[in-house]
Amino acid sequence: MTYKVLVSDPVSEEGLKILREAAHVEVVQQTGLSEEELANVIGQYDALIVRSQTQVTAKVIERADRLKVIGRAGVGVDNIDLPSATAKGIMVVNAPDGNTISTAEHTFSMLMALARRIPQAYLKLKQHIWDRKAFVGVELNGKTLGIIGLGRIGTEVAKRAKAFNMTVIAYDPYLTPEKAEKLGVHYGQLNDVLKQADFITVHTPLLKETRHMISHDQFKLMKDGVYILNCARGGIIDEDALYEAIITGKVAGAALDVFEEEPATHHRLLELDQVIATPHLGASTKEAQKNVAIDVCHEVLKALEDQPVKNAVNLPSIPAHIFKKVEPYFLLSERLGSFVAQAAVGAVKEIHISYAGELTDLDVGPLTRNVIKGVLSYHLGLQVNQVNAPYLAKQREVQINEQKTSSSGGFTNLIEVRLVTTQETKRVAGTLLNGYGARIVKVDQYSIDVEPTGHLIYVRHYDRPGVIGRVGTLLGSHDVNIATMQVGRSDVGGDAIMMLTVDKPVSKEVLDQLSDLPEIKSVIEIDL
Ligand SMILES: NC(=O)c1ccc[n+]([C@@H]2O[C@H](COP(=O)([O-])OP(=O)(O)OC[C@H]3O[C@@H](n4cnc5c(N)ncnc54)[C@H](O)[C@@H]3O)[C@@H](O)[C@H]2O)c1
Numbered sequence: 140m141t142y143k144v145l146v147s148d149p150v151s152e153e154g155l156k157i158l159r160e161a162a163h164v165e166v167v168q169q170t171g172l173s174e175e176e177l178a179n180v181i182g183q184y185d186a187l188i189v190r191s192q193t194q195v196t197a198k199v200i201e202r203a204d205r206l207k208v209i210g211r212a213g214v215g216v217d218n219i220d221l222p223s224a225t226a227k228g229i230m231v232v233n234a235p236d237g238n239t240i241s242t243a244e245h246t247f248s249m250l251m252a253l254a255r256r257i258p259q260a261y262l263k264l265k266q267h268i269w270d271r272k273a274f275v276g277v278e279l280n281g282k283t284l285g286i287i288g289l290g291r292i293g294t295e296v297a298k299r300a301k302a303f304n305m306t307v308i309a310y311d312p313y314l315t316p317e318k319a320e321k322l323g324v325h326y327g328q329l330n331d332v333l334k335q336a337d338f339i340t341v342h343t344p345l346l347k348e349t350r351h352m353i354s355h356d357q358f359k360l361m362k363d364g365v366y367i368l369n370c371a372r373g374g375i376i377d378e379d380a381l382y383e384a385i386i387t388g389k390v391a392g393a394a395l396d397v398f399e400e401e402p403a404t405h406h407r408l409l410e411l412d413q414v415i416a417t418p419h420l421g422a423s424t425k426e427a428q429k430n431v432a433i434d435v436c437h438e439v440l441k442a443l444e445d446q447p448v449k450n451a452v453n454l455p456s457i458p459a460h461i462f463k464k465v466e467p468y469f470l471l472s473e474r475l476g477s478f479v480a481q482a483a484v485g486a487v488k489e490i491h492i493s494y495a496g497e498l499t500d501l502d503v504g505p506l507t508r509n510v511i512k513g514v515l516s517y518h519l520g521l522q523v524n525q526v527n528a529p530y531l532a533k534q535r536e537v538q539i540n541e542q543k544t545s546s547s548g549g550f551t552n553l554i555e556v557r558l559v560t561t562q563e564t565k566r567v568a569g570t571l572l573n574g575y576g577a578r579i580v581k582v583d584q585y586s587i588d589v590e591p592t593g594h595l596i597y598v599r600h601y602d603r604p605g606v607i608g609r610v611g612t613l614l615g616s617h618d619v620n621i622a623t624m625q626v627g628r629s630d631v632g633g634d635a636i637m638m639l640t641v642d643k644p645v646s647k648e649v650l651d652q653l654s655d656l657p658e659i660k661s662v663i664e665i666d667l
């Protein structure tokens with residue numbers, strides 16, 4: 140059988156030749172296809188290889204009847220509708236390592252160009268104007284670089300900054316003071332980075348939690364005359380807030396490689412002299428394109444030949460007989476991980492998972508991987524899957540401990556997840572109730588009974604008369620309907636929790652108002 144592979148973005152020939160040289164593969168290159176055009180041809184192909192331009196939408200996937208694998212030559216898979224691909228059984232693979240250095244170097248080029256106003260001076264000279272007074276820059280030497288997101292690229296940027304004698308302060312949910320010390324960077328919370336840095340660069344994925352993570356309130360905390368860089372994803376920085384911060388002089392300059400909507404040829408930020416920009420060129424080097432093309436083509440070939448792949452973004456690979464037994468606990472295990480990651484404060488250090496009751500007879504490996512996936516996905520997004528979750532945890536020095544125990548607290552099956560962070564230990568336990576589905580039955584020392592689904596509000600408070608009423612009244616006054624409410628307390632008048640299920644996401648303003656109510660200790664919104 141011959142496999143047909145469609146390459147719909149420019150991808151390096153050095154990678155494609157791996158496919159061309161495979162006897163049973165035919166490669167077709169067709170770039171610049173509209174959604175409609177791609178949907179019309181996709182039915183003929185077994186594999187699709189893209190970079191970031193091609194939008195692999197639900198409509199395209201719906202027509203992809205032969206498609207076995209989608210290969211992304213790069214890291215971000217935000218241009219691929221992963222749920223649709225997964226639902227149709229199409230594997231998505233990426234090439235996460237090949238463009239790290241290029242993107243770090245691009246960020247550093249932008250940092251230097253921003254500090255010395257090189258693009259602005261270049262433009263003037265091209266207009267035959269020899270203006271030396273207008274382009275006085277600032278040195279990097281002795282300045283503080285704030286890095287938000289110290290993953291692959293952030294870490295490489297940090298190394299380069301240190302070579303320039305910069306102080307580096309970083310915030311990442313997986314960064315602990317010990318790891319920071321090893322890397323030679325200062326450990327900070329987000330606000331520390333915002334307050335202390337002269338230059339701030341973001342290197343996180345674009346997730347619900349990171350969308351607009353730098354907005355009006357965050358700009359207010361920064362030093363006057365701060366410089367901002369985004370070579371990660373448009374949308375991490377709120378572009379309207381950035382515009383305002385530049386106009387008011389809070390931000391002295393910004394370097395942008397990415398935009399909320401691309402191509403961004405007419406963006407109003409581009410009108411500002413303080414803004415320098417490139418059209419999403421972070422990964423555009425011969426080396427990176429060669430690396431990612433080779434990596435992704437190897438992966439696509441393996442997927443076509445049913446061999447194990449390293450960088451599958453969506454599909455688990457579990458033998459069928461094990462899958463059948465553990466499948467009912469899949470949702471519960473992942474949601475417990477996700478719950479505890481959202482509920483806990485501080486950088487993740489250890490994940491302890493214990494299984495009790497009838498689960499002790501099963502191979503719980505896939506469930507453990509699912510719990511880890513649930514924890515890590517909160518900060519690492521779509522790149523985490525069943526296959527790579529333990530590897531990603533190890534890479535981040537997160538310790539994993541799995542055990543089976545006889546104490547099931549009266550439940551026929553029980554999964555307990557204990558997350559140890561730099562600041563606290565958070566526990567959650569769940570069970571699968573025969574005929575009723577998954578339930579969270581314990582949070583820390585409190586017994587509750589909550590379906591792990593939808594929008595939850597987790598309130599810690601003091602057990603005093605009137606607290607529950609005030610919470611209900613406040614939510615009601617903001618048109619937030621409470622679907623269920625569970626209350627747990629340690630002892631009368633002592634610490635207590637409330638777990639509310641609400642029908643729609645609650646705005647930050649309402650959550651802040653809830654936190655300000657008397658006797659409330661903390662309020663966290665959890666999306667499952
Ligand atoms: N401009 C380009 O051409 C280009 C090229 C490659 C990658 N990228 C983008 O760069 C970004 C980083 O890529 P990477 O390979 O370093 O990814 P990575 O997964 O190695 O690192 C991302 C880091 O962000 C951290 N993070 C997640 N949520 C956070 C939060 N709320 N606050 C602080 N940190 C948080 C994660 O813990 C992780 O360590 C991604 O958005 C990727 O798509 C852009």
Ligand SMILES: O=C(O)CC[C@@H](O)C(=O)O
Binds near residue numbers: 190192213423
């Ligand atoms: O394909 C590109 O050049 C962009 C790649 C980059 O944004 C990525 O996420 O890997």
